[in-house]
Amino acid sequence: MNHQEIAERLVELLGGKDNIVSATHCATRLRLVIEDEGQINKEEIEELDGVKGAFSSSGQFQVIFGTGTVNKVFAKFGPLVGVTSDEEPKSTTSHNEVAKRKMNPFARFARTLSNIFVPIIPAIVAAGMLMGLLGMMKTYNWVDADSGLFILLDMFSSASFIILPILIGFSAAKEFGGNSYLGAVIGGIMTHPALLNPWGLSDAQPETLDFLGFGVEMLGYQGTVIPVLLTVYLMAKIEKGLRKIVPNVVDLLLTPFLTVIFTGFIAMLVVGPLGRILGNGITTVLDVVYSTAGPVAGLLFGGLYSTIVLTGVHHSFHAIEAEVLLAAGGNYLLPIWAMANVAQGGATLAVFFKTKNKKIKGIALPASVSAFLGITEPAIFGVNLRYRRPFIGAAIGGALGGAYVVFTQVMANGIGLTGIPMFAIAQDPLNYGIGFLIALAGAFVATLLLGWKEETK
Structure with missing residues (x-):
């Protein structure tokens, strides 16, 4: 892969240097604020070597390259558009502020809440994992609840919430x-x-x-x-x-x-x-x-969550989850979102096994693994939305998994982790695992049954 050639071609397909207002990147994607998105040639961008998908969301045009690759592409892309580092945007205003200006008020509100809570998530995750460890210690009598070790760990686990x-x-x-x-x-x-x-x-x-x-x-x-x-x-x-x-x-x-x-x-x-x-x-x-609604609520929320992700509104959920976690003693929303994310991976895995398109096959497998780890953008935008029906298959799998985790009252001790990492903060890892398999298998089978029209390229 020639990262310099890809960067130069990408600038051209984005409408030129002057059409790129600001640029940065995250772990998997280039995040670009574009002056006029009508000048973007999205189809040809998706055909570039290494590109796993491209989409517009939250006031930004985002190009998925995947972990590791995105850093190398950005190192060549940045100087071409006037960005010299990951932290320094092209414009004098921060990248996030520029992106916010292109959002509607509701999306801007959701992004604001996300920016507040994302930096705090590690503290809540650490506390949640400690709570899970304490729960296992108490359930299986590993340590006396009156011992110094248990009391100290209990202090450590509650500090973040206090x-x-x-x-x-x-x-x-x-x-x-x-x-x-x-x-x-x-x-x-x-x-x-x-x-x-x-x-x-x-x-x-x-x-x-x-x-x-x-x-x-x-x-x-x-x-x-x-x-x-x-x-x-x-x-x-x-x-x-x-x-x-x-x-x-x-x-x-x-x-x-x-x-x-x-x-x-x-x-x-x-x-x-x-x-x-x-x-x-x-x-x-x-x-x-x-x-009252129980599994029906899980069915609806699990099926609709990925559609909500497309709007960017899901960024506001961290605040609601934190409030629920503290009030109810557990986060019963996160397992539902997790089922939707796992289902995206299951649908993408079905595409991997059935597609004859070598580029899509090369994208689908790592994208499905990424979804199982809680990062769904490569799966959603790189594969499932491209063919549409796999996205519907994922919604079916997410609905089935969501109904199961609500029926079995699975809760989490934190926020922010889904997929496989959520096992670390799940209060009921067994039923969470069963829900995980239901969502994966449901999406996989539904996608194969629905089928999709293969691209001729």
């Missing part, structure tokens, strides 16, 4: 354009030791503080999501507003001081309590749907 508002505050402030450390301070105020920690307490009875005639409930926000998100959003607005009116000479002193005071009062008196009510309302509605 300080979650601080983590969210730091990440959200950065995303909203505020000072990240002030965001962390707001999260700290909402989890202060003076407030009753409701984490793990079912019958918490907080004291009520009299403040200027208002009754302030001294209940902390440990393990909550929505209250701190709303509060830090307002904090960023207050900080920006203050910076416009506070003289530069005293900006460093007055702006943080006033921002913390104003936001702290707003958090404790208004936004925090309202955010708690909103969060409880969301989880209550989901719990009712989960407990």
Whole structure:
């Protein structure tokens, strides 16, 4: 593979250097913000050596090369369009900001939530895996629950959820354009030791503080999501507003001081309590749907999830999953999403075995493996959507798997991991594994039965 020739040809097929507003890449894809996507020759791009698919989503045109290859192509592609490193976009504004401007408001909102929660996922995953390990220790009596080892590991596993508002505050402030450390301070105020920690307490009875005639409930926000998100959003607005009116000479002193005071009062008196009510309302509605509709809900969500992925709206699910995880003691949404992702791999695997197109066969096998590991873009955009019917086959497999994991009440101890990696945080690995096989086999068989029209090239 000649990466220089591919990069040069790619620039040409994208409409030239001037049509490329910004460029970066992730683990598998080139991510490009294009001035006029009408100038793109998508069909010829997909025929380039090494290209596993191309699609437009979330304000970006994305070209799938796969792990390792994308780095080598970008190293040649970047200088051709004026980008000298992975972190430095072509435009003066960050790549994500440029991409957001091309999104509709709802997609922009979903992307904002994703940008806040993705950096936090490793902390939640680590805590979830520790919770799973503790559960096995307790179930099989590996370690005495009163032993020092168990108590320390229990501390390690709960820490991420207890300080979650601080983590969210730091990440959200950065995303909203505020000072990240002030965001962390707001999260700290909402989890202060003076407030009753409701984490793990079912019958918490907080004291009520009299403040200027208002009754302030001294209940902390440990393990909550929505209250701190709303509060830090307002904090960023207050900080920006203050910076416009506070003289530069005293900006460093007055702006943080006033921002913390104003936001702290707003958090404790208004936004925090309202955010708690909103969060409880969301989880209550989901719990009712989960407990009443049961497998039918799993069938619908498992079948429709991949279609939702095409819109980019799924980026907003991390916030909802985190709220459910903390309120219900487990994330019952993630196993459903996992079934949809596994099914995409099953459908792509069926294409691999049946297709006679050598290029598609070369794309399908690694794409299916990638889907089994939780990365579905190569499978969805490189294979299944290209033939359409395999995408429908994947929806059928995802629906069957989703119905099973809801029927058996499979939950996860975290967010962000699907496919094979989710075994590490699944509360019921056996039934999750059975659901995994149902989704894979269902999608595989459905795809073969539906068939597809082979490309002549």
